[in-house]
Amino acid sequence: MRNTILLTSLLFSSSIFADVEHVLMQCSSVSDKLDRLICYDKLTDAVKAGKNVTSAQLSAKDSTPKILTVEDSFGLKEKPKDEQIEKIYARVTKVDKNVYGALKITFDNGQVWKQTDARYFKVKIDETLFIKTGALGSFMLGRDNQNTTIRVKRLY
Template sequence: MTRSIKLTYFTVITSLLLSPTVLAKEENLSDRIQDCVKISQDTAILTCFDQLTIKSSTISAEPEVTDLTAEQVDSFSKGQVKKTSEELANEINSITLTISKLSKTPYGQWKITFENGQKWQQKDSYKLSLKTGQRVVLTKGAITSVFLQKENTKKRIKVKRLK
């Protein structure tokens, strides 16, 4: 067995065995791997690593159990469920806010702070003139996108909420 094959085998086994769950279960695993590396005979090295993998695969990593509220359990992946007509009627699709502070990124995109403390940043490269004190409309788009436009205009830019 060539040295490069031994090194590859060692790397693969080490990455499998040194996962946090296995290390938490067996603290002396690193020492056992080092013992395997010191063996000079090819078949003995393979046998040593095989024994390590057999032992580590029998160790089952138990998932962490956390206490979840009924609301958290109910809301898990609820975005995939088709909304009822009542939920659609109660859903907010746009809001109107007043700009309190404006700045630009090095790439010329707007960074906008509104009077309610929300911070947003432009995500596309379209040009839109904005002023402090101006009222703008934020509208939900497809998937998770949000668009910003001045009141009574059609031109809009894509934005992302920072805070």
């Protein structure tokens, strides 16, 4: 009930009404019941967190819309043209290596990045790293107190 009141009050805000209405329409068009519920939950969570819902994008894996904020879209191929970020900070929650030794890093914001170069870079769980834009659409991962960075690519 509380979420409904919050969502209703925000729906009448003229600044975000069109975006929320668009996402609601996308959610209502999802045929699978569970995916539709997940879509509504994501929208509600974004509104409760005070995030400005700037766009909704269909996932390549399924037809469930993903609610994207400016930070959520950092590193994806399709970027919002009017809102771009040069650098983000995130805390490491999981680190894996593939058979070639390349790192696969999961952050607390849900983003997963993969190392694309062969440089050595030690990563610890719970440390905060940055990802910044590089030349020609590339991205670099590093830490503030170290001059070394590695080239990374966002997986999802």
